[in-house]
Amino acid sequence: MSVALQPVDTIEVDTCEGRVRGFWRDTPGAVARSAAFLGIPFAQAPVGSLRFSAPAPMEPWVGVRDALAYGATAQRGDPGVTLIPEPSVPGESTLNVNVFTPDPSHRTDSMPVLVWIHGGGFISGSPASPWYDGRAFNRDSVVVVSLGYRLGFEGFGAIQGATSNRGVRDWIAGLEWVQRNIAAFGGDPSRVTIAGQSAGGGAVLTLLGMEHVQHLFHSVYCASGAIADVTSERGAEAAGKLAKAVGVEATVEGFSNVEEESLLAAQGEAFKLGASDLTAGLPFGPLIDGELIVRPTPESLRMGVGSDKPLVLGATDDEFSMIVQGKEKFLRWLPLALLLRPFKLPAEVRRAYLRANPEVAACGHGAVLGRFITDNMFRTVVVRVARARGEAPTWVYRVAFKSKAHGSAVHCIDVPFLFDCLDGPLVERLTGENPPQELADAIHGAAVAFMRDGDPGWTPWSSEPDTDAVFGGAEATMEVERGGYGGALPLV
Template sequence: MTDTTTTLRYAEADTVTGRVRGFWRGEPGDGGSAAFLGIPFAQPPVGELRFAAPVPAEPWQGVRDALDYGATAQRGDPGVTLIPEPSVPGEATLNVNVFTPVPGETDAALPVLVWIHGGGYFAGSPASPWYDGRAFNRDGVVTVTISYRLGFDGFGWIEDAPSNRGIRDWLLALEWVQANIAQFGGDPSRVTIAGQSAGGGAVLTLLGMPAAQHLFHSVWALSAATADVAPATCERIGRDVAARLDVAPTRAGLSTVGEERIIAAQKAATEVSGSDGVTRLLEDGLTLGPAIDGDLITRPTLESIAAGVGADKPLVLGATEDEFSMVVSGAANKLRWIPLSLLLGKSGLKGAQRRAYLAANQDVVARGHAAVLGRYITDRMFRTFVVKAATARGAAPTWVYRYAFRSTQPGMVHDAAVHCIDVPFWFDCLDSPIGIDALTGPNPPQSLADQTHGAAVALIADGEPGWPAWSGAPGTTRVFGGATPGVDPDGYAAVASLL
């Protein structure tokens, strides 16, 4: 929450639904940045609108305060990300936050970044202090963070409800940007969408969606986790949730159930546990998220990309080297006694393929069995997808990277380039007072933030991030951090045996 007891310098801007009042951080015109928080782009998704497609926000009279983050769809932080993503109570959960150095300057025409948060499609928050756009504002980029319905409310199958309601929220938020961003100094013809984890999956889903093509002009996907839930799976989970709640799988039936019970049933219906839990997750993927519905999404994202959807848009994508190593790091002492052949065999990697994989990853083998298992999970869930997506794009302008910076923080993230570790470098927010050291370790290198954030600004402003494209020479990969930073001509060779 903004401390309104201190003296604020206000900023104002018009939107199609009314005027809003934000506040300055720093001095206008001298490196300062104005924040407009919690602006509604849709009516609160409650009552008759709970399981409906989003409805544009209603106009208001006078000047509306936009001084505090709006309500979030996340109810209580379940701790599934390593990013501080606070929950904010309230019903008006469909809102945007705008950060700009030039509010009201309609002729400024600055490039625009729209950020979609991650959290597995059931968690996460646009109110994270890490997502503050002040560094992008400093570098001439207007920044927007958006909210959307999560979990069952956003993506669950309901017999008589619109499908993919969370995606429809993304689309309406992006329509809001098109209609309003010029009033905040942004250029609606130069919008880059970006996100991490589920947010990375979101922007790739949008890239492969014909109905979204007019809403953005380039894409950066960090550690993308697409879902592409099959219709049968989506309906099975929806009926399971309704059965657990003892209601009909309809809007009328589910509308009688409170949020807490829905979330509990959703969690039970999608839980992956047991000795084969990891294997089933690797094989089946996510069971709640963007679904193939025959309407917004008619085929898997990779198929749409391979068919040329979004081929005119520059794309940057990549992954960290040890995304999910922390899942097994706590069991390192136990795993060291289990033969690698058995560990990897239980996860689906056997025979000649296993031998080829281990031969290509000797540096990871030297770090121990937990590191190998964590890397294999990472490769199956994230790094092979990077290669598949870049390959599917063919000659379309595509740049690929690897994030190799390893945390120095003791504990489950130690000595690994874990999930989320690239985000504070990408946003250049290493001076954030919350959560940085807990993920990166003390004194994370500002030089790496300069490189990472600089590449993001280059894509947003100029249409390319500053290293040779994969689409020009497949395999070409920018390596951020690690022992051998720079450009690797075959940066994902270590996953070749899994493709």
């Protein structure tokens, strides 16, 4: 898959670090064109002495720097078949941004800005996905920025003697770049919405719960957010396990002597997603280090951190149900009472969960296990965060649209609707044939309204608890309901 967009007509913009050259392209459905500036570095390449350090400020350059092709990604090699096409781009300068704007000269009435942080479980993913191209948001007068950050152990591993939370610091450095430079691209630095999906959704919730970064954004949009909140004990355990796998001490000196390729290979072998990750949590992600992140995100939100920031958050109905596809014949022989026992739930919680989900149980044991995984990892996050926020402005949604390819509302199904890119590459592989444009109009339109006006268009949970919008349910577009997350409540 090509990751370079072919320039037809170039355009130049001055940033604080130097002049960059992007290019114009046509935007379907829009009267005017939009411009793309790709692979602009916001920090120095994290290699050599900077490998396990905080992002270092980018040195200014002389002349014009081409921003005509996507920059290097922290994801390496062929990721294989993924739900979202997220290509890897080789190179060292992985800390870069892509900017999509309707008009860089749009200065008299600056436009709202969407900063997108990609997902991938904090170990994979790429800002160079064609789905993250901001042309549909540009059509609606929103500037879009996607940013790269260090992944896996390189970005989040707890290493003795190294800077902690390097990936989180990359997000912050990217947002600081936006504050310095987005006005030059027609964006309003006082109207920045940080948004992400899956691990990216967890990223924006983490940032929402950090006191000292509140000035970097105005509002938050979280899709299927997975909060890591890795404890110091869990981080040390993961570092020790990986150090043993590569035969070094769990120190910055030890890991610095291991080539990136070898470390990635060992990471892939040592850490595989399983049932334990649903209870112990992910091994890599934002770390509660007592310095940059001082407490779990929900606790910070309960304390009122970020309470002035409007928040939209939600999940799909069957995020990870695909994990159990093809296993129904085996699972049906297990009594329902035993099905959830490996997840170490108290018996009364297991019983309450099954009572709360009779319609799921009626679809079979595989449906129950799939919904439990979805609830445990994603839908309970929505409820916990909405409750923790109290009266802070919070809107909740769920996506019920069933993929014709997978038979359920699977993980990532909402992304092409959010970005209104249903004609994008490999979309139908996820959604099935002929995904409904009216659903894209609803999901994308609500997001634009939120970024532009601070209200996505339905009753906020913070005013009427347990109220949510459902996209793609009985109605093809959107309807408002009560209790859409009731099935997850026994796990909260």
